Amino acid sequence: MSDGLEILHRPRGWFARASRIADIRRIDRVWLLLAAALALLALIDTDQAARSVAFTADALLGVAVFLLLSIGVAAYAKASGADSLIARAFSGRPAGMILAAALMGALSPFCSCGVIPLIAALLAMGVPLPAVMAFWLASPIMDPSMFVLTVGTLGTGFAVYKTFAAVAIGLLGGFGTWALQSAGALQTPLRDGVGNGGCGASAVRAPKAVVWRFWEEKERRKKFRANALFNLNFLGKWLTLAFFLESLMVAHVPADLVVGLVGGDSVLPVVIATLVGVPAYLNGYAALPLVGGLLDQGMAPGAGMAFLLAGGVTSIPAAIAVYALARPPVFAAYLGFALVGSLLLGLLFNALA
Template sequence: MSNGTETVRRPHGPLARLPHIDRVWLVLAAALALLALIDSDQAARSLRFTADALLGVAVFLALSIGVAAFAKASGADNLIARAFSGQPAWMILAAALMGALSPFCSCGVIPLIAALLAMGVPLPAVMAFWLASPIMDPSMFVLTVGTLGTGFAVYKTFAAVAIGLLGGFGTWALLSAGALQNPLREGVGNGGCSARVVRAPQPVVWRFWQERDRREKFRTNALFNLNFLGKWLALAFFLESLMVAYIPADTVVGLVGGESVLPVVIATLVGVPAYLNGYAALPLVGGLIDQGMAPGAGMAFMLAGGVTSIPAAVAVYALARPPVFAAYLGFALVGSLGLGLLFNAIY
């Protein structure tokens, strides 16, 4: 998932007495200060652009924060356990749907996958969840509606499920052929902050506000996500302002514009190293589309980047054996390219 808990290393010695400053906010402040030295007029315009853009998505931001906090406080994330039981085909379908719709923190997705595999959950269902999970979640859907429109959000949700199904049924076929045995690396454990939802699922408490601990969990999660989403969106809108100011629209059109296959291929491949964060990518892709980027290329960039970005890929590589990792990347890239081309054709 995209709205994750970030592990912060506290400094020791004299630095420990200094107030902690989030690195994203620090980078944003430093970038704005540097821009002010180089081009003070553009710094003022970028600041206004960022503030106006944040104000424009404020309602969607608040709604997405509320959805994520409600899921945590009520225990609705426990519903994930139901996706991993039944016949293989139904299990794959349920896992892909739950992966696209369930909010999970980024610190918990990888250990959760390890827990599922260690408990003997079939790899096809795990692969379906694994691929669909980073592409879409309820908070991402709401913010995508606010930045790129309802059509883009609905299709991206469909694409998340489709890529999950591709990976799930593709893995099933590979397993039937004798491949992808023993998916976990040696020594990989099955712990993690989200593994308990599969090991010992608890009933959902929809009226969470009646319990003090759950009200506190709602408040804590909402504040965390306000900071998490706020900082990434602020950085993304700031970068979008620079992109609009300094990158000619003709350049964008020349690289990733038009209805041919090449722009979607380029966007799919570029999405792997260039992807920052699922939330940060929304305004950046919106700005590129406004400058002439093909909608299918924007979709392919977000799909491929969400699954195969360097941080996510490194985490998967650390967990899975090389053949499973290669299958993960292959399904993600093929699915992103195909669904990007389809979006280009029907947009």
């Protein structure tokens, strides 16, 4: 009898273990990475692990108000349908379209998953590439959530200039693309077989009226709640990881080394920060406290700005997505406008700081 019961219990135990493995796989990889890093640090240096936890918790409390406000702004835009207003930016004369697209790119609250499919939708619908390029370049750099969190971590002046820089890089790319097309280049932007669907694209295909009082509709309340929870996890994980990395950087990166590489008022630190921003960039939100820590250790303001601008547009994940979508000449133009714009605006910020 006991043998029979043991046999019956074995599958249950196997299924329980399989279930636990499945639960682990469903955990976000960033949280898993953070947990693994903290566990490894605790084994190597218990005191530093405790200091890093305290540093991270204190930093998160310091930006909690800004974090919650940014989550609310993004969720409200999604629930009310305000994101559909982007469709109005892509009509009219070329110069007006480019200006509107750059402004909308810097100010619109689009999620990161929506930018690439949205660009595919716009191009497949025949929207001119110059306007799309302006939006494409400006959008990853700044949005309302990013602005609020930048104010909380780096200050109002930094946030305002970064918004201006996002629009400026968008305009550089838009008018630069217009000039290239006038010379006969970049006539076929999309790769063969690229569709026009995906997250965010429906807002352009069929823009609907904005329902500002979204709470009066059950479905919109559900959308608000779902988007808020998604952004809470998204922003929370990247900020937690960023503050944890900052705690290690403060503890182990000599200030003299930072000052030597990217400190001072010369052109070289800004050039280095622009080039380093491409492979080293983690995430727009995660980079903010990291740059804040570097600035405290002597990083030149213009270098910090150039790092945020170049990394926001040309980080490896974003660049791979763009390369998969656009033909090589368009991809090269995208990278060129991003790097040149980031360098010039970083130098200007250094001069103004």
